[in-house]
Amino acid sequence: MSQSFGRLIRDARKEKGYSQRDLAKRVGLDFTYLSKLENDRAEYPPKEEAIRQIAIQLDLDAEELIFLAGRFPERDEEVVRQNYRMLPVLFRRLKTDPDFAQEVSSMLGEPNLAEVENFVESVSEESED
Secondary structure: OOOOHHHHHHHHHHHHOOOHHHHHHHHOOOHHHHHHHHOOOOOOOOOHHHHHHHHHHHOOOHHHHHHHOOOOOHHHHHHHHHOOOOHHHHHHHHHHOHHHHHHHHHHHHOOOHHHHHHHHHHHHHHHHO
């Protein structure tokens, strides 16, 4: 089962020994909204800065938490806009091709520029087909 944003922050909060009110105060959120986030019932994800503050307080990776919340980090928005046509192809292939997903995952563990360039080029070619 994949991890949800809410479950991850709830588990990390409990591990740190914080109450919802403690964490909410530390990151500047209303505790009722934090409760909704933890239960995956919030109508919208928090802003990037709030996610980053949660990550700091809970010793989590901010970038991963931003993506798990369903957002793109602001610093990556331009890349997304520039490559919007290939993203559906990339996501579709990640969902349907486990070998490809594993290859991407292992490449991202220790990315090197040549591998990343080859990957982007191959996805671009597929989106043109």
